[in-house]
Amino acid sequence: MNIAFWGSSLVSAYWNGAATYYRGVLRALAHLGHEITFFEPDAYNRQQHRDIEDPEWARIIVYNAEDRDDVNRHLAASARFDVIVKASGVGVLDEYLEARAAAMPASVCKVFWDVDAPATLERLAANRNDPFHRALPQFDLVLTYGGGKRVTDEYRSVGARECFAIYNAFDPDVHFPVPPDARFMCDLSFLGNRLPDREARVEDFFVNAAYLVPARRFLLGGSGWAGKPFPPNVSYVGHVYTADHNAFNCSARMVLNISRDSMARYGFSPATRVFEAAGAAACLITDAWEGVESFLQPGSEILVAHSGTDVAEIVEQLSTERARSIGEAARERVLAEHTYDQRGMVVESILRQVVSSNPAMAMETPA
DSSP: OEEEEEOSOSSOOTTOTTHHHHHHHHHHHHHTTOEEEEEEESOTTOGGGOSSOOOTTSEEEEEOTTOHHHHHHHHHHHTTSSEEEEETTOSSSHHHHHHHHHTSOTTSEEEEEESSHHHHHHHHHHOTTOTHHHHGGGSSEEEESSOHHHHHHHHHHTTOSOEEEOOOOBOTTTSOOOOOOGGGOEEEEEEOOOOTTTHHHHIIIIIIHHHHOTTSOEEEESSSOTTOOOOTTEEEOOOOOGGGHHHHHHSEEEEEEOOOHHHHHHOOOOOHHHHHHHHTTOOEEEEOOTTGGGTSOBTTTBEEESSHHHHHHHHHHOOHHHHHHHHHHHHHHHHHHOBHHHHHHHHHHHHHHHHHTOHHHHHHSOO
């Protein structure tokens, strides 16, 4: 199948936490024989902060979001693809792109791929006049970054024809153990951009934990935190490029995951970095969210904290040897169950089911 994917960016993770998720799933689909064209806007200085060059397994088209003729030209070209995917959170022209993607011909499989489904569903519930209420039923399929049965059921209840969760994962040849790097050595590290619906949780699980154990070294990576006051034992390293993620994960005694508010409420939404860190055999501490045991076993493959006090206690008491054994167990688990190759096969199966059930698509799309 020829797949046109409209997303935030494939080549840059700058203010774009979905980048590695896109790369993992789409590379897996490409390796299964599908052709990927990724349409991304020249926005938010992402092209100036690329993590990768154009990959050999995808064609990258960077469009000018301020030139509606340019956008429409690429949308017209997308109508000749077998599948068009509009991802949430492109950051520019989202409503316009959703409406245009939803109105593609019947011969095109139309997919909305939501990388922040809990937030989208809460937005729809709060505003009956949200334009996405009109566009949603026209999509043949909704795929989500996570959220479990609650998210997929709610999506169907608000008009989705069908909805499946495609969880984050990792690529074993991209995320793996490496020697520690002096730049990132610490007792506990956290990597995440500063976002309004995460900051209060960062204050509790990371900042307050650092205050409680002043003799331990904490490291913060991600964009937007400059100027925020931190205790003396917290070092801030700014944006961490994906090429440094393995070193970041392997240089801390423990790595912290902190969910965004809505994802913690809905559960079953492990962040990409959970699997990347586990793939690097890092000892993970996560804030509590429903469904964690479906991905990693608490106590033996991941540690679960309900507050910054819990985090501080783990950092203070857990031995280096025990941390290492938890990280190694997590790596074994994700290698067995949570690779992007596995996710890609699931997506391929779902797309084929949708296409085969629609005569207009099945007639146009090669098997």
